[in-house]
Amino acid sequence: GLDSSLVAATLMKLAKQEELKYPVQTFAIGAEDSPDIQAARKVAAYIGSEHHEVSFTPEEGIKVVKEVIFHLECYDITTFRASVGMYLVSKFIREKTDSVVIFSGEGADKLTQGYIYFHKAPSPKAAAEESVRLMKELYLFDVLRADRTTAAHGLELRVPFLDHRFTAYYLSLPEEMRVPKDGVEKFLLRSAFAGENLIPDDILWRRKEAFSDGITSVKKSWYTSLQEHIESEVNDSELEMAAKTFPFNPPKTKEGYYFRQIFEELYPGRCEWTPHYWMPRWINATDPSARTLSIYKPNKDQ
Known part of the structure; x- marks a missing residue:
């Protein structure tokens, strides 16, 4: 990602x-034709890094569902979807x-209002408040994911965008x-790097693509394949009884x-x-998933 x-x-x-x-x-x-793989190749060639690619298929993701949830200690849907890719790349x-020691761009979307739904914020004040809320909940979702999926393989993660001086x-x-x-x-973050020639301009201004979406093809997201698998694992009557089975935070979908x-x-x-x-x-x-939102528009090169 950016x-x-x-x-x-x-x-x-x-x-x-x-030196x-x-x-x-x-x-x-990602998959061979995934947006993130294509963008990463372009960036790696531009900056001259020693680049590694890890192949990803929905089948490989489905195989590690239980062990990922074990390490996450969390059942949030979008957190899990993104965790599988990060878990597998950490394993590699x-x-x-x-x-x-590895570095990640974790936290930038919360701090700098990178999610697509920020376009619908009713006011700058509401957007700023939402950004702070997301930052306060990092330990429940994104940083939880980043920490647990890397630590599961003995890696130490560094997150420069969450440096306390920068966030303040x-x-x-x-x-x-x-x-x-x-x-x-x-926009502000992108503008700050404009003209620096650190990365290609089309990557700098590339539209937000959620990690769990970006690692698979635009034609079929990873979560769609996951949902198809789950369809045979959870029956309709179980979902209808979800509120009684799980009265706290009851799931509303078969995936959940x-x-x-x-x-x-794992954690009764x-x-x-x-x-x-x-x-x-x-x-x-x-x-x-951002791909389900009416305001989502894929990048032109996808």
């Missing part, structure tokens, strides 16, 4: 300035390389400066029911660890 590309490019620039002997390595996971790094500075800026502009989310069932098997009586499901705001959404 954020990890900016982190990688900045590290590459610093490595050249300091470090060790190469900067970049990693991407551990088994195939000597790298231990960014949140101190006027609310009007931080909102999407000209139909582009994360499936994750919750596995979580309860600990359902409050996930206080609510992550969902977009200011828009009538029934699924957390």
